[in-house]
Amino acid sequence: MxxxxxxxxxxxxxxxxxxxxxxxxxxxxxxxxxxxxxxxFLKDIVVGSLTGISEVTVNQPLVGIKNALQQSQSIEPKKLYKGYCVNAISMAPITAIQVCANSIFQRILSNGKDLSIKDKILSAFLAGAISSLVSSPSELIMIKQQNYGKNFYQTLKNLLKEKKIRSLTRGIVPTAFRDGGFSTGYLALSQIISKELEKVTDHQNKLLGGVLAGILSAIVTQPFDTIKTQMQAHDQNLTTTLRTYDQEGFKTLFKGLIPRTTRVMMAIPLMSIISNKLSNSNIIKLFEK
Structure with missing residues (x-):
C-alpha cells in the first residue's frame, strides 16, 4: 500500500x-x-509614416489641381501647396494605419495558411477603409484652406465654430471607398500585377506593376473622390451631392481624373519602392533585433 x-x-x-x-x-x-x-507593428508605423510623407511632398501640386478642377475653379499656382502641412502630417498616420491594419487583417484571414489573391485584396481594402477616419477630416481642412486661403488653425477654428465637430466627418463614406480602392492598389494589386508580369517577361516589373495598379485604382475610385470633394467643399450631404451629379451627368464624376490618375500612378510605385527600401534599411532592421 x-x-x-x-x-x-x-x-x-x-x-x-x-x-x-x-x-x-x-x-x-x-x-x-x-x-x-x-x-x-512599430516597424510598420515608421515605414508607413515616412512613405506617406514622401508621397505627399512629391505629389501635393497634383492634389491642388485635382481639387480645383472638381470644383470648376481656376488653377492658382500659389495655392498648389496650400494645405501641404495638414496633408503631409495626416498622411503619416494614414499610411501607417493602412500598413498596420493590412498586416493584422492578413494574419486573421490567413489563419496560418498562404493568403489567396481574394484575401489579399480584401485585407488591403479594409485597411484603406479604416484609414478614412483620419484622411476624411484632414482633407476637409485642406480643401477649406485651398478655397479660403487661411492657415490650419484659422480653418479648424472656423469649422468647429460654425459647423461643430461633426462637420469633420463630412464625406467619410465616399472617402472610405476611395481609400479602400487606393490601398488595394498600393498593398495588393501592385504586387499581384508585378508577379504576373514576371511570368511573361522573366524579370522584375515592380515599377510597371505599380503604374498599372495606380491607373486602375485611380479610374475605379475617381467617382468616390469627386463626391467626397463636392460634399466637403460645399457642405453638402451625400443625397444632395448625388442628386447634383444625377442632373449634370455621370461624366462630371470624372472631373480631375487626369491629375489624380497621374498622382496615383506615381504614388503607388513610389510608395511601394520607398516602403521596400525602408523595410530593408539598416535603421528599420533595428526593430527586428
Whole structure:
C-alpha cells in the first residue's frame, strides 16, 4: 500500500513538473510572439509614416489641381501647396494605419495558411477603409484652406465654430471607398500585377506593376473622390451631392481624373519602392533585433 502511495505521489510530482515546464515554455513563446508582433507593428508605423510623407511632398501640386478642377475653379499656382502641412502630417498616420491594419487583417484571414489573391485584396481594402477616419477630416481642412486661403488653425477654428465637430466627418463614406480602392492598389494589386508580369517577361516589373495598379485604382475610385470633394467643399450631404451629379451627368464624376490618375500612378510605385527600401534599411532592421 505504501509503495503504491509513494508511486502515485512521485507520478503526480512528475506530472506537475512537466505541466509547469510546458506552461513556462508556452508563456515564453507567447512573450516572444508578442514582442515580435510589437516590433512588426512599430516597424510598420515608421515605414508607413515616412512613405506617406514622401508621397505627399512629391505629389501635393497634383492634389491642388485635382481639387480645383472638381470644383470648376481656376488653377492658382500659389495655392498648389496650400494645405501641404495638414496633408503631409495626416498622411503619416494614414499610411501607417493602412500598413498596420493590412498586416493584422492578413494574419486573421490567413489563419496560418498562404493568403489567396481574394484575401489579399480584401485585407488591403479594409485597411484603406479604416484609414478614412483620419484622411476624411484632414482633407476637409485642406480643401477649406485651398478655397479660403487661411492657415490650419484659422480653418479648424472656423469649422468647429460654425459647423461643430461633426462637420469633420463630412464625406467619410465616399472617402472610405476611395481609400479602400487606393490601398488595394498600393498593398495588393501592385504586387499581384508585378508577379504576373514576371511570368511573361522573366524579370522584375515592380515599377510597371505599380503604374498599372495606380491607373486602375485611380479610374475605379475617381467617382468616390469627386463626391467626397463636392460634399466637403460645399457642405453638402451625400443625397444632395448625388442628386447634383444625377442632373449634370455621370461624366462630371470624372472631373480631375487626369491629375489624380497621374498622382496615383506615381504614388503607388513610389510608395511601394520607398516602403521596400525602408523595410530593408539598416535603421528599420533595428526593430527586428
Amino acid at each position: 505504501n509503495k503504491r502511495l509513494n508511486y502515485q505521489i512521485k507520478l503526480t510530482v512528475y506530472i506537475m513538473i512537466l505541466v509547469s515546464l510546458n506552461y513556462v515554455n508556452t508563456m515564453q513563446q507567447e512573450k516572444a510572439n508578442q514582442e515580435s508582433h510589437l516590433k512588426t
